[in-house]
Amino acid sequence: MLGLGYVGRPLALGAAAAGYDVLGFDPAPGARESAEKAHAGGQGNFQACADPTQLAGAQTWLICVPTPLDARGRPDLTAVREALGIAARGLKPGALVCLVSTCQPGATNGLCRAVLEEAGWRVGRDVFLAVSPERENPGPHAPPTRSIPRLLGATDEASLRRGLAFWRHLVDRVEVVASPEVAECAKLLENTYRLVNIALMDELHAAFTALGVPTRDVVAAAATKPFGFSPFWPGLGAGGHCIPVDPAFLQMEAARSGAPSVLLAKAMARNRGRVARVLAQIRARLGDDLEGKRVLVAGVTYKPDVADLRAAAPLRLLRYLHDARADLAWHDPVVGIAPKSLAPMPRSAALTMPDGAQPEAIILGTPHRAFDLAAITRAAPLAFDPFGILPAGPSVIVV
Ligand SMILES: NC(=O)c1ccc[n+]([C@@H]2O[C@H](COP(=O)([O-])OP(=O)(O)OC[C@H]3O[C@@H](n4cnc5c(N)ncnc54)[C@H](O)[C@@H]3O)[C@@H](O)[C@H]2O)c1
Known part of the structure; x- marks a missing residue:
């Protein structure tokens, strides 16, 4: 396990509870301590380590490191590159590398594959590569990791089999998708959908308030419709590691492909x-x-x-x-x-x-x-x- 933050910690503990021997590397002492504290007295074998060479020989490598935006608002994949480098040096034949961090479409087949192949590994033959983006919803009422369906996309059939064999032990439902790109785009779509709706609610909140109608009453009323409507509530703007960040990953690749979303650009600006x-x-x-x-x-x-x-x-x-x-x-x-x-x-x-x-x-x-x-x-x-x-x-x- 590479990265023991909000995402890596529950996954590591979930894997330990499912019967895997889990070793988690994180350069931050606080993250290691929190994970060990959360595991104390818990199920299975889990240890945190400060030395990534200790991971050498692991059978499954989950990349759960941060993917923020840099000062200019562009995706920063430094930690993903570092983590992949650690994995590439410590892999043994038959091991699976699974990208869990949120990245841009093409990251698994592009960046991840390249780092492994530059280290001499043949993906799909010597080692296996998949992506299963995280859908964690941190908070006191967070659903258990096991209950959240996992998307799984892989670079080839053998990697898919290897990925399925791992994740089926860990969660109740694995949704296999046709390619890594489908899994990557689906993750970005989930949070883009939220950002765009939050921005829409922000605009309509201004309109309802100007009309003298309480926005929350309007949303609650609309939410009684049993189909075709998902409620979004007014707020101070979306924050955190995901909602304002992930759409930028999608927009970057959409723009590179000549199809930037005008609506998404407006929603991001509205939120900012x-x-x-x-x-x-x-x-x-x-x-x-x-x-x-x-x-x-x-x-x-x-x-x-x-x-x-x-x-x-x-x-x-x-x-x-x-x-x-x-x-x-x-x-x-x-x-x-x-x-x-x-x-x-x-x-x-x-x-x-x-x-x-x-x-x-x-x-x-x-x-x-x-x-x-x-x-x-x-x-x-x-x-x-x-x-x-x-x-x-x-x-x-x-x-
Ligand atoms: N937090 C969420 O609710 C959430 C939900 C879904 C997806 N995600 C995605 O999951 C990924 C991780 O997010 P997070 O919230 O857990 O971040 P986080 O900052 O809480 O944790 C990441 C951890 O990775 C460690 N780290 C940094 N570089 C490392 C390296 N080279 N090797 C090993 N560990 C390293 C950091 O010290 C940190 O403890 C991101 O891509 C994020 O977008 C987060």
Whole structure:
């Protein structure tokens, strides 16, 4: 197992519980410790290691490393290349390499195959290659890994047989698809579908709000239709490692093939601009000059009830407010130790400023279940609500 993060950890523990001897490599001590802690007293054999040469001779290699965007918004596959290099050096004949990380269409048959073949392996004969993109949904109510159907695409028949033999032990349902590219594109389609619908909901939320109709009531009503409609709810914009990132992988390859999606480009831009539009609405109420204004952001993670801050929209909001010299604080009962990037912004243990003063405005950043929504509406004279979820009242402004 290469990578013991949000995806690799549950997969490693699931494989151990299914009876495999699992050795997980991760360069980050924290990831290794979390995985070992999560396994303590659990089923099967699992160990984390800091030295990738210890993986040598493993029969199955799962690549679960990060695939972020670089500073210019382009997919960064550095970790995938590194992990494949480790695998190529440690493989033994008959081993399976399976790409689990989200990559662009063609990554398995292109990058992965090339790294293995450059190391002298004949794919489909000496070693086997497949892709099974992850569909993890982290959070307190995450479905068990075993219950989530896995897509499986392979470079050849022998690799497919080898992949099936592995994954069938681990999950209840494996959906074999015609090629690695189908599996890669399906994964990207899943998250592109979400991003486009989130962007659509963002636009319609503005329209419904302007019409004076509560968006959540509209969505809930539409969701009673038993077919042809999937609900999406208003928010502060999609964040995290996947939804804002994966569509860029698809768009990159679509553009390279001469067929970029105009709708997807607009959805990505709409999502990127959501926080700035919310800030403009806050400024319209609080005044253009936010310097010294006491503002509290309640909830700073990318989704409710999860302590993951990666690409979280509330963090962008905090940065804008910080740059505008607001007297700023944040409160989040879900976040454990605050990351260094949040150090310049004081944390508050309650819905007040750190010194106990009442904020002039509170902004709901992430609607964690732990929040008492009514208490948020009472915590400040103005409560900005990008989710349309706070109980209506004189202080509440849906943005
Ligand atoms: N988090 C999710 O909900 C989710 C869901 C579906 C798919 N994915 C995809 O799965 C992949 C992994 O995502 P994640 O959320 O687990 O990321 P993560 O950052 O939580 O974990 C990745 C781990 O890989 C380690 N790593 C980095 N380089 C490595 C290397 N060369 N060898 C071994 N380990 C290395 C990191 O230290 C980290 O612990 C990404 O492609 C992501 O898009 C994530």
